[in-house]
Amino acid sequence: MDGWPWWWPLATTEVIEDIPIPTMPPEPTHPYHPLGVHIPAYEANEAPVPVLLSALGGTLGFAVLGAALVARRLSPGLSASSLAVFCWFVMNACLHCVFEGYFVLNHATVASSQSLLAQLWKEYALSDSRYLTSDFFMLSVESITVFFWGPLCLANAIATARNSPSRHALRIVACVAHLYGVALYYATSQCEFYFTERSHSRPEFLYFWIYYVGFNLPWAIVPAFLLLDSVKAVTRAMRALDRADATLSAHRIRMNGGIIEGQQESKKTK
16 A cells, blocks of 8 residues: 555545536527527428518408409499508408407417418517517407407498498597507507517517518508598588588578568568
């Protein structure tokens, strides 16, 4: 044992305690923000983005164009502006009832599905991951949109095609609903980012400015324009009605005055 240190047996029998080694957090299994948001059973899209957008645009365009041709045939006197309004509401009815309706009915399985509509939602969710987490606010707003605003948009399209007297009243309700919905959609997301610094959108220009801002902006601009136009139309109609009532009242007064004068003259002659 000469040459060996006296503490060798102790060194060989000592238990070395485990020393914790810092580890990096696991890489996220999905590309959505905020980082680490829980999206169970997520599966990446199989179809490329151009194919998804072409399918959506083609289907939507076919539906709107077909409806416009039918409206033209049933109402040959429909003006170009009325036809444009008709197409806008047909497009809204399709998006609300079909596209958003799919989300409401299948929100729990969108992340794992490879259907066309599910892949479209997963692509858009890169700008707002709340659509893949069954967010209560999104479910509430989208349910109202599907079951109320979708049928209302269809009623607006029919009223516009028929040039119905109720078209402006229906239009005002639909436009206010769209403006209020867009305001809530933007406000809830931005308020959460302001107070908690949690963003549901990826930071790239495409996802924030094109998807999140650009895709929703038409529902702030077009309804505002249509609302202003309908308010002006209703105002003109009410002014015309007031003038007609005033004219009719004056005519009745003159008629009543003439009758009274005639009765007085007849009494004098007697």
